[in-house]
Amino acid sequence: MNSKPLDRHALGQALTRLANASTSDLMRSPQRTLALSAARRIGLTGAPGAGKSTLAGYLALHRAPGRRLGILAIDPSSPRSGGAILGDRIRMDELKGVSQLYIRSIGSRSASDGLSDNLPEMLDLMDEFEFNEVLLETVGVGQVEYAARVQVDTLVLLLLPESGDVVQAMKAGIMEMADIFVINKADLPGAQKMASDIKRISSLARHDEGSWRPSVLLASSSKPESIAALSEEIDRHQAWLDLNDRRKVLRQQRARYRLRRLIERRAGEVIARQDPSFFEAPMVQQLDLALQQIGRKS
Amino acid sequence: MNSKPLDRHALGQALTRLANASTSDLMRSPQRTLALSAARRIGLTGAPGAGKSTLAGYLALHRAPGRRLGILAIDPSSPRSGGAILGDRIRMDELKGVSQLYIRSIGSRSASDGLSDNLPEMLDLMDEFEFNEVLLETVGVGQVEYAARVQVDTLVLLLLPESGDVVQAMKAGIMEMADIFVINKADLPGAQKMASDIKRISSLARHDEGSWRPSVLLASSSKPESIAALSEEIDRHQAWLDLNDRRKVLRQQRARYRLRRLIERRAGEVIARQDPSFFEAPMVQQLDLALQQIGRKS
Numbered sequence: 001m002n003s004k005p006l007d008r009h010a011l012g013q014a015l016t017r018l019a020n021a022s023t024s025d026l027m028r029s030p031q032r033t034l035a036l037s038a039a040r041r042i043g044l045t046g047a048p049g050a051g052k053s054t055l056a057g058y059l060a061l062h063r064a065p066g067r068r069l070g071i072l073a074i075d076p077s078s079p080r081s082g083g084a085i086l087g088d089r090i091r092m093d094e095l096k097g098v099s100q101l102y103i104r105s106i107g108s109r110s111a112s113d114g115l116s117d118n119l120p121e122m123l124d125l126m127d128e129f130e131f132n133e134v135l136l137e138t139v140g141v142g143q144v145e146y147a148a149r150v151q152v153d154t155l156v157l158l159l160l161p162e163s164g165d166v167v168q169a170m171k172a173g174i175m176e177m178a179d180i181f182v183i184n185k186a187d188l189p190g191a192q193k194m195a196s197d198i199k200r201i202s203s204l205a206r207h208d209e210g211s212w213r214p215s216v217l218l219a220s221s222s223k224p225e226s227i228a229a230l231s232e233e234i235d236r237h238q239a240w241l242d243l244n245d246r247r248k249v250l251r252q253q254r255a256r257y258r259l260r261r262l263i264e265r266r267a268g269e270v271i272a273r274q275d276p277s278f279f280e281a282p283m284v285q286q287l288d289l290a291l292q293q294i295g296r297k298s
Numbered sequence: 299m300n301s302k303p304l305d306r307h308a309l310g311q312a313l314t315r316l317a318n319a320s321t322s323d324l325m326r327s328p329q330r331t332l333a334l335s336a337a338r339r340i341g342l343t344g345a346p347g348a349g350k351s352t353l354a355g356y357l358a359l360h361r362a363p364g365r366r367l368g369i370l371a372i373d374p375s376s377p378r379s380g381g382a383i384l385g386d387r388i389r390m391d392e393l394k395g396v397s398q399l400y401i402r403s404i405g406s407r408s409a410s411d412g413l414s415d416n417l418p419e420m421l422d423l424m425d426e427f428e429f430n431e432v433l434l435e436t437v438g439v440g441q442v443e444y445a446a447r448v449q450v451d452t453l454v455l456l457l458l459p460e461s462g463d464v465v466q467a468m469k470a471g472i473m474e475m476a477d478i479f480v481i482n483k484a485d486l487p488g489a490q491k492m493a494s495d496i497k498r499i500s501s502l503a504r505h506d507e508g509s510w511r512p513s514v515l516l517a518s519s520s521k522p523e524s525i526a527a528l529s530e531e532i533d534r535h536q537a538w539l540d541l542n543d544r545r546k547v548l549r550q551q552r553a554r555y556r557l558r559r560l561i562e563r564r565a566g567e568v569i570a571r572q573d574p575s576f577f578e579a580p581m582v583q584q585l586d587l588a589l590q591q592i593g594r595k596s
Contacts, residue, residue, distance in 0.1 A: 027582045248574075255577035256569050259584050263565040263592075266585075271558050276546075279553035284325045284595065286557050287564075291589045294561075297582065 004130075006068060006100055011129050015104060018118050018125060023266050026121065027297050039070070039131040040238055041123065043148045045138045046158030047165055051184045055158065055219065056137045058227045060101060063133060063234075068100040070126050073137040074115055075105045102131075114138070115147045117265065120258045123151060149177045150257045153250060154237045156180045156230070159198075162190035166197060175201060178214055179237050182230060186218035212240055266294040302428075304366060304398055309427050313402060316416050316423060321563050324419065325595050337368070337429040338536055339421065341446045343436045344456030345463055349482045353456065353517065354435050356525045358399060361431065361532075366398040368424050371435040372413055373403045400429075412436070413445045415563065418556045421449060447475045448555045451548060452535045454478045454528070457496075460488035464495060473499060476512055477535050480528060484516035510538055564592040 044052050044059075053073065060071055106116045115138065116122065126134045138148045149155055157178035159165040166175075181198050183191045198216050215233050219226040241247055270293045279286060342354050351371065358369055404414045413436065414420065424432045436446045447453055455476035457463040464473075479496050481489045496514050513531050517524040539545055568591045577584060 027585060252574045252577060255574075256572070259577070259581070259588060260565050260569050262581070262585065263569075263588060264562050267558050267561040267565075271554050271561075274554070276550045276553075279550060279557070283557070283560070287325060287560065288593050290557060290561065291593045295586050295589045 006102060006129065008102060011102065011125070012104070014125055014129075015106075015122055018121050019106060019116060021118050021121070023262060023269065024297050026118065026262060038127045039123075040133045041136060041152040041154070042133065042234055043136045043138065043152035043155040044158065045148055045155065046184070047160070047163070047168070048139055050158040050160050050163075050165070051221065052137050052139070052158055054221045055182070055184060055227075055230075056135050058221050058224075059231060060103075060135060062224075062227050062231050064101045067132040068130060069102070070131045070134045071101075071103040071137060072119075072122065072126075072134060073103070073105045074108045074119070074139065115151070117261075119151060120254060120261075146177070147257075150253050153241055153247070154179050154234055156182055156234070158182050158184045159194065160185055161188040161194050166194060166201075170201070179212060180230070180233050181214060181216045182219045183216070184219050186220045186226070187222075191218055210244065212237065263294065270294050304400060304427065306400060309400065309423075310402070312423055312427075313404075313420055316419050317404060317414060319416050319419070321560060321567065322595055324416065324560060336425045337421075338431045339434060339450040339452070340431065340532055341434045341436065341450035341453040342456065343446055343453065344482070345458070345461070345466070346437055348456040348458050348461075348463070349519065350435050350437070350456055352519045353480070353482060353525075353528075354433050356519050356522075357529060358401075358433060360522075360525050360529050362399045365430040366428060367400070368429045368432045369399075369401040369435060370417075370420065370424075370432060371401070371403045372406045372417070372437065413449070415559075417449060418552060418559075444475070445555075448551050451539055451545070452477050452532055454480055454532070456480050456482045457492065458483055459486040459492050464492060464499075477510060478528070478531050479512060479514045480517045481514070482517050482519075484518045484524070485520075489516055508542065510535065561592065568592050 044056050046052050056071055056073070060069055063069060106119070106122070108114055108116050119136075123134060123136070136148060136152055155178050157174060157180070159181065161183060175198075181195075181202075183194050183198075185191075195216050195218060202214050202216075215236075217226070217230055217233060219230055221227070241250075267290065270290050273293075274290075278289070281289075342350050342357075344350050354369055354371070358367055361367060404417070404420070406412055406414050417434075421432060421434070434446060434450055453476050455472060455478070457479065459481060473496075479493075479500075481492050481496075483489075493514050493516060500512050500514070515524070515528055515531060517528055519525070539548075565588065568588050571591075572588075576587070579587075
């Protein structure tokens, strides 16, 4: 583990700066070196009420010893910038001796992909601050998971028994994205049936030889052994990524996604600024002019 | 009305060509003159099973006399291109004497906004073929409605009594997009209550002075007078658009949306083609290179 103390104040300020950075700021910022010691990125996603925050808290407490660990919680209702919060997720006395744990809520209101606009840059910042691990907590079904999938190494999908979550997730194509399924609040009726449903569905899905076979776990925040089992499964997936040389591919996917999002955001800004006569020109001229302006570091 | 016969064969071929056109094709195509005699565009949207196709069929039969009228039905499950279909929506004997009615299903599978990728161009083509009116039928809640909203003058939202559609629509912000609400299958229980709910909600929503106040209608395909009432309400909204000089604004919104979508699609294509080393460059260089390639009429 990192022996230097974490400079929470500097990190908090840097995250706030990034949360509010414009697309021009992003273009100006130097390419961050692709650190060899990048933090492991673990995504926790699921519908509202699935128990993500509580599970993330317990998982963090379990994994924090010996690690610098951050939780970034994407919160649709949170304002665009703000200080680090600990919220009600973990009582302060549980955090004693966990001086390397950092928790931050990030607003997502304005981003069209349901994540914070500058999340890729924030995650890189966590690398610069030498985190060993980041838990990314996201809410929602559909678009958000797809965006989150690209940003993390291991995606954990939380489902509630008898919730209809499975049907929703199947429709949105999320079943194919998750590396680990967790039936949370597993003391509720229907948990076992849901687990075997998911196992059946995921065995039906085509899996190439050598690909990761998603695991299905039952969990409950009142059962520490279920948190430990999830933690172990995450380690197993992380080891699989290393063994199969997948980190390079993940990094490339992230780079593609980041550039694409930047162009889309710049296009939106540039096009919104044009006066009506701009659109009387032939399409190819409109496109040329818009592209020139997108590239301008105004 | 247009006295020339409609060349269905030519229209069908041109639509198919457009359905399959690449972004490069779109860039090459000349800007269509913004015809003064553009077709009225009426959107019909709602969740699956709300009865859109049936209602669109009856509405078309009601409005067709004296008009050249097209129905473009965006069908998520339909293949990317295909011939014009009449489907089961209207029996052939009802179509006697309606030689100016044209119906076409268009696949949407690959488009990220839930509409067909080249829908704006297809709608322009309907203008070139001198249609007086186009009904655009779309399925879904959320993203699709937003995309459809931009393409049409009048948006009709179909809801089913006691369906939870209102809650869904409110969440997705669709309530503020519709010009006309139709409670369809209004002989089902709960229709009256839903109508007064929507009226209450829409009276709570802030309306600027002089803005269109959305109307709420009850409809049933077995009641011809309800179809006539919807048709009248559409005419009233169309007249309101003319009176308030809104067509120019609508045209501008469409032009913005079209350029933005083209850039987004091109960005996706260009970025997917890059080899990994491309992403080692600083962000601003990546952006410049990508923008050059987006503008290239490959």
